[in-house]
Amino acid sequence: MQNFKRPIFLILTILVSSCGSSPNKQTADEEPMDRRTEIRLTQYMVQGKSLYQTYCSNCHQADGTGLAKLYPPLAGSDYLMADLKEAACLIKNGKTGEIMVNGVSYNQMMPANTNLTPIEIAEIITYISNSWGNKAGISATRDVTRWLKNCEDSEN
Structure with missing residues (x-):
């Protein structure tokens, strides 16, 4: 059933995104996005929100x-x-120990999500890095795959 949902979702995303003519959105580095990237960003945001x-x-x-x-x-x-890149590793492998976020210390364990695929992690990262005032653009699956490989290599 899950495999059936993705193609339907993609078709719906393309249809909704193609309605009307809006100017190209900007990424965090202020370069205009091409239409394909804009559609992918929309898809990643919707899927990422659900996974989040x-x-x-x-x-x-x-x-x-x-x-x-x-x-x-x-x-x-x-x-x-x-x-x-570290966020990808944290989502996949979890983390123990203290971290500082916005000047505040946190020391709770973050559980690993080893069952998530690189595309799902890319969708989550895209969602969280473009929500609530964050602006980072899309985290591509190929990049996340490489990031995850690098965090595996650094553990060995």
Whole structure:
């Protein structure tokens, strides 16, 4: 059933995105996006939001504000936006130990999500890095695949 949903979703995304004529959106580095990238960004944002709600929002909250001093915010997070490559590794492999986010110390374990595929991680990263005031553009699946390989290599 899951394999059936992706093609339908892609067709719907293309149809919705092609309605009307809007100027090219800008990425975080202010370069105009081509139409294909704009459609992919829209798809990644929708899928990423759904995956975020399933895997991340329990701790980081639906609005990305985190949970008190237990779980760090993703909204406006200096830690997240400083290194999206590390974010891919954290999502896949989890993390233990202290981190500093926006000047506040957090020391809760983040569980690993080893069942997530590179495209799902790319969708989550794209969603969280372009929501709640964050602006980073699309995190491509090929990049996330390389990032995940690099974090595996650094563990060995």
